[in-house]
Amino acid sequence: MKKQVFILGLCLSQCLLSFSQSHKDSLQFLQNVASLYDLNFTEAEADSLQSSVLFAKTIYQRMHKELPKNDLAFPFAFNPAPYGFTVPAKQEKIVWDLPANVSLPANKNDLAFYTVAQLASLIKNKKISSVELTTFFLNRLKKWGDTLECVITLTEDLAMQQARAADAELKKGIYRGPLHGIPYGLKDLFAVRGYKTTWGTRPYMNQVIDEDSYVYTQLKKAGAVLCAKLSLGSLAFDNRWFGGFTRNPWNLQQGSSGSSAGSAASVVAGLLPFAIGTETLGSIVSPSTRCGATGLRPTFGTVSRSGAMVLCWSLDKAGPISRSVEDDAIVYYYLKGTDGKDYGSVNHAFNYNGKQDVKKLRIAYAENYFRRLPKDAMEWGVLETFKRMGVNVQPVAFPDSAVYPFNIVSTVLNAESAAAFDELTRTDRDTLIERQDKGFWPNSFRAARYIPAVEYINANRYRSRLCKQVQDFMKNYDVVIVPTFAGNQLSITNLTGNPVVCMPMGFNQRGLPQSITFVGNLYDEASILEAAKAYQDKTDHHKKHPEKFNR
Template structure:
């Protein structure tokens, strides 16, 4: 979900944020009445300047609010309880990109078992599905193959929290029996997968990668897990995530990048990206709030899909930010991402933030002729990054230019676009405020003291600081977000999609607007590590987004490169 490499804007750095309400809450927690002097001291941290008389006149109100806070705290609401106000990313005048739903895959090629069984590790879902469908390999054999790889490489890469061998092999045997009887559910039938361990599965722990929750059992199945199993998928592992969805450090260690184990796999879908990149899973589910599918997929050379906000049910998933969290697949190819997305997308009565929208995908296309694709000109023109007084060459600049040329060669019409002139970084206070509410209970019990990371920009301090964000400033940030959504919608009118380098302000902006993206491998840097490019869609425009990204990926071979795993 949230990643340390994208941002850590401390709450204190956000201009105009008042800390008054937090002071009132703290005093209330201590059982002391708020005095006029408390108000006057607290306002030093805000943009206000109340007179002593004004401060005195507030006392009845603010002390009354303290009683309200106490009453609300006593409810001990679990993380699963969402606010009664649901975020809706749909702008004024919006029409759905797809008129109706439909899903069509390209023709499957004949697939044979490889001479060396280890080569199965990097087969796509489609290739593995053909082997299972034609009974050249059983689901039990395939499941055991990937479990063995998980167990072999986990000690070095640290991407697994719980390997579900007994349950998985039982489910695989059931899949084989169904297929043998002629009941073939489709391309996911009998295919193993993993999920980030913020998704609940009632038979096993759901740890959220965090010390305070490492023994937590949730007696529910996440909707995403249920839908994948209904499609015939075999859940074999709960993968690591940075503690409470930050970075790649969790209570058991640090998840590594299979291309370079001196590096972490980035976060927070750390284990899902690392395991797929290492050929230990055909696909896995990740989550994103501010870059946590895009960043680890880039680091580990995977293809990741972050769907539109509201496309995929979050029921049974840890809440970090109710208005920004999204679940999506991490895979070997765009086609695989489309297959998994088709299985998990759709409304859910258990998640009121889901939004009904058509999804139409046709994977048979070979050309981008007729596609109107925007590109963020400033991002592609940037030859250098500036950090204070230092200037550093952009290592992706040459590759990004080649990407534009390739899109033109494939027939696309390219249109330069610019970002809205709004304070995008300031709006991410929404995430801090919601995360501070989601994990406020840790502060009352002081369990945040036991979390692994304790730096100034780590979750414990963000949760603490977030208690001083007033409701008024949170609402102002959400109002600014409305402006951003509308302005970006207007700028994208007439385009089928747009592209941008993966490391740009686009990532923060579109996690706020709710637009979908596909990040895919796009070459390698001088040190041999993967680079990526991001294809961005219109809101609920996953159909054309996936089609275009697949055509580009089919015209390159970057996703067919794999790490040597010589460690």
């Protein structure tokens, strides 16, 4: 019966208009379609709505004469903050504590695993030029990029031009800050004028967007040097793209996870000091976990997404992936803000203090998640580290199934992504996408046609209630420590827009990195980064890297 109804659903208008169908058959058809949406219409009700359905089709047909491109704005912005919440606006001056006595390594390859702060010290003190540093990382990208299948476009000419400009400014006494002259990579869904922006998939593999994305513009202003546009899974899903299968530097037989696949892999392998990723539902957290990077998924809306591929207007976020919490803080400071072109973005204060007394932070852990773990699980060791620092880590029940009784994120993500790629579906170019299985985008975009607008709107109304419930819980804590993939945490915090930082906490028996996640309050990336830095100051998991890339 389900298969029969589905086939009928594909030819809704044709069946209603066909003279071969009796009036009664048409009404039965409408009743069957309604049952797919958990509705029960009488024959009289179906008879009444038939003309409305046909009239609506004429509207759709007129609308489809001009198919919307991905960058056509959606003018309804998601605001994660509950009523009465004030976005912090007073920005204090941050004095970055760059290490003073950084020397060039005896083995030059070790330079590949220096932090942004260490490299910034070398640049500022003129122990290495940006041109030398950029050339070093470009050579590593050329040497290892194919091995990891993580580079889509090497922006060598642009990188050398920006590096020379950085050096020239430094000679004149102009220093823009800790990103001045530092190489980096962009996930290839951010537009850079004059270069391809492929979105990781065949239908767009030759696309050139005549625009500089906000993220690229901000980093350019900070003096950073773009060396490569990095791989992402097709249309920001997983780690398979039109040119390959991005690999985990710790195990080349394994994918790096996605969708910020190339961003995480390239940083961990020492091909770049930092990279920019995006997350809709795990795309910073998941590859950071798999590869052993430190990833920051900021509060929704704190980084403008103008000039970036849209997957889901109310869920997409951009953030840094690097080798340390301090590096994430530095990059985020220069990344945050809005250009007014992204309806969902805001300016907010980011008052990070790398020397914060961690005992002053209200730190809790999700006891309802932790109790499911074995007693020797690494997550318990994270808590012990804080206890040794004198922190009273409070057990709390992280809101889960009680506030998230059904899969809100699926409805929201599928409906918005299908709208974002309506043109791709209607032109049948979705058949070019690398995967065609039931679990991938082409089928998701088609299936989303059966999500009624009413259900999408109501899912967002329940989402609004979820936001309030989570913020009511979080206001009592600055940081809540959670196992990275426990329960519904990832779905919940992506829906509510809360920031998280994900970082290595050790390695399993197969030598693969494992991560822990800190959840924070809206617009308070500073607290979770301060707590995470305190943890990294007492541990060395984030300093480890695959030895095969140390040459």
